[in-house]
Amino acid sequence: MTPLKEPGKQDLSFSTNPPRGAVAATARPAKHNQYSVKPDDGVAIAGKIAGESIDLPLPEKAPINKRASRHYPPLSKTEQVIVQLLPLKEPVESRKINEGGSSVVKKVSDGQQTIAVKLLKDKAVSIERRLIQQKNGEISGLNIPDHPNIVKTLAVLVRREAKNEYRLIQHGDPDFSLALYRPLACVLEYVDAIDLCESLVNKKVQPGLDLAVDIGRKICAALMCIHGQNLVYRDIKPENILYAPPKAPGEESMVKLTDMGLTKHLKKNDYTRTLCGTVDYAAPEVFSESKYNHTVDAWSLGVLLFVVSTGIRLYNSKDESKVYKEIIRFNGKNEAQKRLYMLSRFRFFHPELLNIMLSLFRKPRQRMALSEAKAALDQLAGSKQ
């Protein structure tokens, strides 16, 4: 059995064989910085910026945050603009939380209010098309209503190149056009939690039935909310799930889906074609058929349940091109053969959890709906109490 190794080492994207991430490659730091602030701090900011958007030309030389620079590196230009637009009070502390394939995520705080700022990386021309897709997705994040299992996108910072003009786009902004503005960063609710991949790798959580049921129910709820807004998520994986275990017996864990980078508008009964996602979690039709729909998220949920309940990957190969072949082979099996394959990877599944995963690994038309998966997981949770 292959244990879940370093974050991202096996979670390969469709792009240029990067170690992690949906769009491009950057290795993640081995250790994750943690801070102790209230998880709800971002909500205060949400209220604050919920008014009109502001157009603000950036001064040639933005003032340097002197007090903060004694202890922390000075803010980047993009961060300075965000601090001015929100506004946050000086001194402002900014610290890197983590790095994804397409961004660096920072915790930015003025001591009273804390946000996460996702600074989008510039990409090579060859992947520009996908980058636009990604930015569209981040802006889709603004359309998602408040949900306890989804990280709130509070605003997106965009720049109008021609006028050197910056703007914070918020929910419902009427005259935003991607043609004129270039998205630079997302202002997100800060979540005081570690992503599930890191938690599993560093053994901060124990894989197993309890974790799978807990995560599964909450991610189902998040995906149902996203689909309800006529959006498809397309990037379910442990790296995109922030998880904090229950603080005391009987309390709830915190599970929040982050990274709206590949989220795309897709009406019910419509299809899309873009090749994107993370290989291990991708439904076979994403790369083997000419079109796919919302049901790809249900397949990825099945893979997530497998990983979280076992601590190992569903597929054997580390080589990306071989994983594609394994997915196709797995998809070609009938249900009994799939069951045998899964039991050959891990012997100790709860029979009901195994049934749920198998129902999520069906062909798109027969695939279990998220509402059914949620009901089955709720029942499993109830039967264990």
Ligand SMILES: Nc1ncnc2c1ncn2[C@@H]1O[C@H](COP(=O)(O)OP(=O)(O)OP(=O)(O)O)[C@@H](O)[C@H]1O
């Ligand atoms: N709101 C948040 N609060 C705290 N940490 C966060 C937040 N959003 C993201 N993170 C951390 O930053 C990491 C990278 O974020 P995210 O997945 O959004 O970046 P990305 O560049 O789009 O990733 P990918 O590699 O999938 O393209 C996450 O795995 C998580 O550890």
Ligand SMILES: [Mg+2]
């Ligand atoms: Mg991500």
